[in-house]
Amino acid sequence: MRFYKTAWWVRQVLPQYTWKIDTQEPVIFLTFDDGPIPEVTEYVLKQLEPYQAKATFFCVGDNVRKHPEIYNQVIAAGHQVGNHTYNHLNGWKTNDNQYLENITQCQQVMTNQTTTELPQKPLFRPPYGKIRKNQMKHLSADYQVIMWDVLTYDFDAQLSPERCLEKAIAHTTSGSIVVFHDSVKSIEKLKWVLPRYLKHFAEKGFAFKTISDSNL
Numbered sequence: 001m002r003f004y005k006t007a008w009w010v011r012q013v014l015p016q017y018t019w020k021i022d023t024q025e026p027v028i029f030l031t032f033d034d035g036p037i038p039e040v041t042e043y044v045l046k047q048l049e050p051y052q053a054k055a056t057f058f059c060v061g062d063n064v065r066k067h068p069e070i071y072n073q074v075i076a077a078g079h080q081v082g083n084h085t086y087n088h089l090n091g092w093k094t095n096d097n098q099y100l101e102n103i104t105q106c107q108q109v110m111t112n113q114t115t116t117e118l119p120q121k122p123l124f125r126p127p128y129g130k131i132r133k134n135q136m137k138h139l140s141a142d143y144q145v146i147m148w149d150v151l152t153y154d155f156d157a158q159l160s161p162e163r164c165l166e167k168a169i170a171h172t173t174s175g176s177i178v179v180f181h182d183s184v185k186s187i188e189k190l191k192w193v194l195p196r197y198l199k200h201f202a203e204k205g206f207a208f209k210t211i212s213d214s215n216l
Helices: 008-013 040-051 061-066 068-076 096-112 133-139 161-171 187-203
Strands: 027-033 055-059 080-083 177-181
Touching: 027 040, 040 055, 040 068, 040 187, 055 061, 055 068, 061 068, 061 096, 068 080, 080 096, 096 133, 161 187, 177 187
Parallel strands: 027 055, 027 177, 055 080
Antiparallel strands: none
């Protein structure tokens, strides 16, 4: 079963996470997880540019280490970066100390690989959306934890590009935080879905902004 839209009751039960931005303005908050990856992240940047669309990229620390030039391309283009752990860890399957150390390691490499000053309270998104209550308790003072309102399932090989686009459009509303992936697993679907998604909402008068532009 696919959960394209985060249920209202989930947001109520877990209000300490940011699921959606409360706004009546026609604004969408695009996010891309798992990069930076050569060609894939660069493709995303190229698609965003004509629409002056800004997005938030939740980076895996080891990928930042491997591809610092692409990481800096993201920042130079005016996009926001967030922490997605160093090794894409599942919080439910990782002990708390290891998980928190992995996040710190990711933040260190993200800071060290750019001369641009990053926000004092960085953004963090747990891989798979899986994080334990105790892990969150330790993170909350230093990080803003960003979840999502719409999950595109662009990584799902069983989902057709047409269906992926249809569902992404149907569930996106003003203030939606939408998850795409700049990953090898997602690239073929992303090439079909992303340009059409951007065109659809741009023609409807929507803007695309970073999480920090929401003034949370």
